[in-house]
Amino acid sequence: MTAPVAVASGLTRHYSVKEGLFSKPQTVRALSDLDFTLHPGKTLAVVGESGCGKSTLARLVTMIEPPTSGALELGGKPATPDRWADLRGAVQIVFQDPYGSLNPRQRIGQILSEPLKINRPDMKAADREARAREMLELVGLRPEHYDRYPHMFSGGQRQRIAIGRALMMNPAVLVLDEPVSALDVSIQSAILNLLLDLQEKLDLAYLFISHDLSVVRHIADDIIVMYLGRAIETGTKAQVFAHPMHPYAKALLSATPQADPGGKRNRIKLEGELPSPLADLPGCPFAPRCWKTQDKCRTDRPPLMGDTHRAACWFPE
Numbered sequence: 475m476t477a478p479v480a481v482a483s484g485l486t487r488h489y490s491v492k493e494g495l496f497s498k499p500q501t502v503r504a505l506s507d508l509d510f511t512l513h514p515g516k517t518l519a520v521v522g523e524s525g526c527g528k529s530t531l532a533r534l535v536t537m538i539e540p541p542t543s544g545a546l547e548l549g550g551k552p553a554t555p556d557r558w559a560d561l562r563g564a565v566q567i568v569f570q571d572p573y574g575s576l577n578p579r580q581r582i583g584q585i586l587s588e589p590l591k592i593n594r595p596d597m598k599a600a601d602r603e604a605r606a607r608e609m610l611e612l613v614g615l616r617p618e619h620y621d622r623y624p625h626m627f628s629g630g631q632r633q634r635i636a637i638g639r640a641l642m643m644n645p646a647v648l649v650l651d652e653p654v655s656a657l658d659v660s661i662q663s664a665i666l667n668l669l670l671d672l673q674e675k676l677d678l679a680y681l682f683i684s685h686d687l688s689v690v691r692h693i694a695d696d697i698i699v700m701y702l703g704r705a706i707e708t709g710t711k712a713q714v715f716a717h718p719m720h721p722y723a724k725a726l727l728s729a730t731p732q733a734d735p736g737g738k739r740n741r742i743k744l745e746g747e748l749p750s751p752l753a754d755l756p757g758c759p760f761a762p763r764c765w766k767t768q769d770k771c772r773t774d775r776p777p778l779m780g781d782t783h784r785a786a787c788w789f790p791e
């Protein structure tokens with residue numbers, strides 16, 4: 475296998491928050507101790523409920539903010555803040571909202587050229603334009619779209635523009651933060667197919683963040699299931715979908731619509747809410763909601779256990 479484009483070891487981001495002016499600061503554990511390896515041409519999907527730390531992870535990998543501890547390597551070199559300026563082009567991001575992420579006052583040609591204008595000031599305007607026109611075609615838009623404004627496009631077309639803008643710097647890694655969640659289901663598959671097509675053509679590595687397992691099923695190679703800022707199950711898509719080991723992963727999957735609508739599905743209903751990220755539970759973070767909880771689960775935090783398919787559970791399925 476080729477060398478990894480991104481490696482995270484023990485990636486952690488905690489925030490200090492104060493509820494009132496005179497109250498003691500508390501720690502929000504948004505992301506704790508995450509490891510992953512990302513290879514060219516592959517998609518690692520990160521799934522979990524709202525608040526599990528997915529967007530925090532996206533901000534760390536795109537170097538919008540530094541980790542509190544742990545390390546990130548990009549292209550085999552440490553992505554320390556002093557090297558961010560050099561590495562930024564290597565990782566780009568596409569956000570969920572194709573309406574909010576494009577400047578309504580700029581024409582599409584300008585939007586696409588902007589990253590080059592900022593990061594490659596030596597590049598001639600004519601070369602930037604040629605690259606932007608090439609990009610329009612690559613993401614399935616037409617040459618005449620170059621002079622139009624974002625409001626003249628549908629949601630799916632705007633997401634194509636956002637993807638094109640992210641690719642202008644030839645990144646090795648694309649972080650896709652819920653890239654199809656704001657789109658109609660009929661448009662979602664066209665965008666997912668575009669992403670698969672671009673990945674094959676450009677050997678891109680995707681970090682695909684999503685709460686939607688039916689989308690993940692379509693695009694992932696490997697999966698990390700997150701719960702309260704921690705990875706609780708990791709494996710290939712086939713492993714996680716066919717035999718979820720962690721009760722939380724099993725419950726999430728049981729709630730996913732299946733390809734066969736008449737098929738039998740034993741939906742597991744999760745009781746209770748996601749606990750507060752301020753609570754640093756000594757045991758398994760899922761213990762308060764788990765139907766298999768025993769005393770050990772409340773006192774000892776299970777590490778990820780297993781070989782290629784791993785789960786952080788004392789009593790895995």
Ligand SMILES: Nc1ncnc2c1ncn2[C@@H]1O[C@H](COP(=O)(O)OP(=O)(O)OP(=O)(O)O)[C@@H](O)[C@H]1O
Pocket residue numbers: 489490491502503504522523524525526527528529530531751
């Ligand atoms: N800057 C911050 N300061 C304090 N707490 C934060 C900050 N950013 C995120 N958090 C907290 O960290 C936890 C994880 O947030 P994050 O946005 O990463 O989750 P998420 O899985 O992306 O959720 P969503 O899908 O709702 O965006 C949440 O409890 C959130 O409130």
